[in-house]
Amino acid sequence: MKISGRTRVCGLIGDPVEHSLSPSIQNAAFRSLGLDYVYVVLRVSKESLEDAILGMRGLGFRGLNVTMPHKIDVTRHLDELDETAKNVGSVNTILNRNGLLIGYTTDGIGALRALRYNGVDPSGKKIVLLGAGGASRSVSFTLAKEASEIVILNRTVEKAERLANDLTFVLGDGAKVRAEGLSDGNLKKELVDADVLVNATSVGMHPKEEETPVDRHFLRPKLVVFDLVYEPFETRLLREAREVGARTLDGLAMLVHQGAASIEIWTGVSAPTEVMMKAALEGLAEAKR
C-alpha cells in the first residue's frame, strides 16, 4: 500500500478500539479494489468526540466508522442523518461530502446482506429478535420491512416495547411487531413456530463465553440461528444450534457486510465481500496467537 498526498483517509473511532478487526477488513477491500484509500484506527474518548468530528472535517477525512460508546452521541455533531439513522437514532458510518458530514447506520443492511449472502431470505418469515439495544434497533428497522412477523424479546421489557412502538410508528401497522420479556416461557412459546432467531444481546460474548441467551431445549433443526456476537466466532448459542441440526450464521458475516456497506457509501464502488471475509478470518486467527 503506497500512501501519497492523494490518498484518501477513512477510519474507525471508538473506545476501546485496539482489538478491532476493521482495519484488516477495510484495508483488504481498498487494496483489492485498487483504490488509493487507507483505513486507520483512532481511539477517541467520550470527552474528545466533538473535537474528533471537527478534526474529521478539518483534515478532510473521507469517512469514519463509529463504534461504542459514540454511536448515539455522534448524531448531534453531524450535518445530516439518512432516514434509517434518524429512525434508529444511531450512526456507525459518516461520509464527508465536500465538508458536509452525513451519518448512516449500516448494521441493519449488514445483517440483511449477511443473511441473503448465506442463502437465507427473511421475506415472509417469523423472526424472533433478542435484545433491544443499539444493534437490535438497527437490525429490526431493516428486518421488519422483510419479515411477516417480528417478536422482540428483551431482559428490560420496557425497552423492547419502546422499540416495537417506534417500529410500528415508522413502518405502520403492517410491520407486525410484538414485544415481550426475555424469559424461558416466552422463548418456548415464540420459537416453536419461528423461522429465524437473531441474538442481538451481548450474552455469550467474550469473556462470558459459557453464557447463552437461549436454553438448547428451545432450539429446533428448522430454525436459522444468527448470532451478532463475533467474539468468540462460534458462540455457545451457535454451537448448540449446530448440534441440534439448525442452520447457523455468525456475527463475523455481519461485521463484514456492514463494513462493505460503509465502503460503498465512501467510494461508490461495490465492495469485495469474499476478500473482506478472508481478511476477517485471518485477523481473528492472528488475534488469538
Ligand code: NAP
Ligand atoms: P447494547 O446497546 O449495550 O445492548 C445490549 C443488549 O444486550 C440489551 O438488549 C441488553 O438488555 C442485553 N443484555 C446484556 N446483558 C444481558 C444479560 N445478562 N441477559 C440478557 N440480556 C442482556 O449493545 P449493542 O450495541 O446492541 O450490541 C449487542 C451485541 O451485538 C454485542 O455483542 C455486539 O458486539 C454485537 N454487535 C455485532 C455487530 C456485528 O457486526 N457483528 C454489530 C453491532 C453489534 P437490557 O436492555 O435489558 O440491558
